[in-house]
Amino acid sequence: MSLCLRVCTAASCRSRGGEDLRQALAAVAGSSTVVKGVGCLGPCSEGPLLELETASGVGHPERQLFGNLPASDPAALAALARSLRACAENPKAPAPWQPPAGQALDLNHPFFRLQRRLVLKHCGRIDPESITEALAAGIYQQLQRVLEANDPAAVIELVRRSGLRGRGGAGYPTGLKWATVAKMPGHEKVVVCNADEGDPGAFMDRTVLEGDPHTLLEGMAIAAHAVGASRGFIYVRAEYPLAIARLRQAIHQAEQQGWLGTAIAGSRFNFEIALRVGAGAYVCGEETALIQSIEGKRGMPRPRPPYPAEQGVFGLPTLINNVETFANVPALLRLGVEAYGGGTKVFSLTGDVLRTGVIEVPMGTNLRTIVETMGGGAPQGRTIKAVQTGGPSGGCVPAQQLDTPVTYESLQALGTIMGSGGMVVMDDTTNMVDIARFFMAFSREESCGKCVPCRAGTVQLDNLLCRILERRANPADLEQLESLCVMVMDTSLCGLGQSAPKPVLSTLRHFRGDYLAMLSPEATP
């Protein structure tokens, strides 16, 4: 009987001592026990997490998940390790080892059962620092297949037929984007992965980068082959040190093993990937600013057209997709269009909800299913008031509309966006003006300052919202808030300014009462 212990060492569990837990267990593991660090196991709120896989040689291996392990308490951690060592030293132990502390999590809970893991298939299963495990799990097989078939047009057609849309927020059809870049004249093209995940409450891309970097590299290589690019960049934010380290390592390993570089897998396809680390500017997630930043310039958006497909990094035709979009590609190629179906969306569920974490659900899942069934709803004694999606570019879905399926169109109809996948649940103690002000302060801070409406408009909007929060505002201020929101939205140069007023407009639409209740009775217009 062999035992495999998977310890989550991604950012959230690591902050609760996941890495200490892994080291303590690895130090005492016997020959029949494997201890490895893996990427995100899902329910971050229950961290640090440990998965036990027992293989008896017959039938499927049995999996058990344990949460809330005592990793931050040295004494409890030592007791945990002693128990594992005692078990490992006794080959006639009646039953496989179980952690004496912590809490067993039910893997049949909807949180796990209702997921469909395409992007996160290997996340939490393999050691993200080992390319051997990645290869054993089948990563890079789709790239090999694509290179053997050597038919870029067929790959683009497959992506187009699948209906895959950009997972970064805007939802642009991926196949169309690829086809446009492929059709651009010129021998030198570039593929860029946008890993500048900056929305407050969003950590899906981080999960992929930390848990399964090789799938991203495979997706990028397939895209590069399809559009005819030989250079790639991953633009990742500096706030993700673990993701950066794992990407560096993965790129190095892939180069060593011939999955990146020249003559990949014996073909004539060359593709190299360079890592670019951001410097703390949210606006660099906007593609034209991102390009400027890669080029070593001040990260400021420029008007489009020309689109990056025409004139991107160093003036070359450039394909830009985000992490999750690229990570979808190997799964899509493996399954084919029919089995892939509507695809999935990865969400980071957070806020006033019992179980937070990273989940991947079929596209079109109800918000209520995600928030109440999977997440367990609001904490005891409270009710859900709204769910915020799309970060500073998105808006709030009120509780009474939770039966909305998660699709690009349905969320847009409610005045919010799919966004990159941050899903922040707010309970009935939340003041929506406060939320709107939080996001406006964020946009004010992150505005690059190039165009007037965003640079000066977000400041005025933020000041107006503060005025309301301080109960110094009158109905005329509210009117001014609304009209300035529309003006900033209509006139700003890039997506940041154009969507900065959305959290205000969305909360005004669904929770106007919160605003009216805060107007000052004394203030004269």
Add this chain to the structure above:
Amino acid sequence: MSVCTLRIDERDVAIEAGSTLLQAAREAGIAIPTLCVLEGLSPVAACRLCLVEVSGSEKLLPACITPVQEGMQVHTATPRLQEIRRTVIELLFTEGNHVCAICVANGHCELQDLAVEVGMDHSRLPYRFPDRHVDLSHPLFGLDHNRCVLCTRCVRVCDEVEGAHVWDVGWRGEHCRIIAGLDEPWGAVDACTHCGKCVEVCPTGALFHKGDTSEEKHSDPGRLQALVHARHHRQWTP
């Protein structure tokens, strides 16, 4: 050379393909307010004053960089656009400290002219009175950040025409300001050739000749255009 015909504010216009909507409007004698754009410098489409409505497009388009297209129907002065322009000017006035009465550019200021043009007799938004500084370290010129509207004309003229690249934008958002060198006092930047082109293109009194007092600054962007034209066509005699 092909020609596009389009309709701007109910007026038919024929213009070379590749021209911008702004050029087409000016050719037809239709005035669209602008601030950051200046003939002879690369456009940045940052002030958003020249936004126009084009039939068939939901988005407002900046006339300074939008190329003309055959059959386009353009509206440059709808009530919606007028409201936007006034708000842009209000945002600019409230963001800095613009006191016309004591300004070197009073009477010859593009911001002041724009305020009159868009009918901004007062600001509906509160003034922010930011704490900004004045750089008088240069022997010939001064930079008063209070009057700067961040149009970046100075940045572009120094980089693109003079080739010295003394100016840049530092910081971000509301903290943005024009910086000399690596955020040094202007006078300490060796790269500055003392040509004064930045002062000439500055639309307000932010950049000025040290000897000037109120109402005495007369900028002449036409000199820049003459220089760029002469270089481009290699015609140095008028």
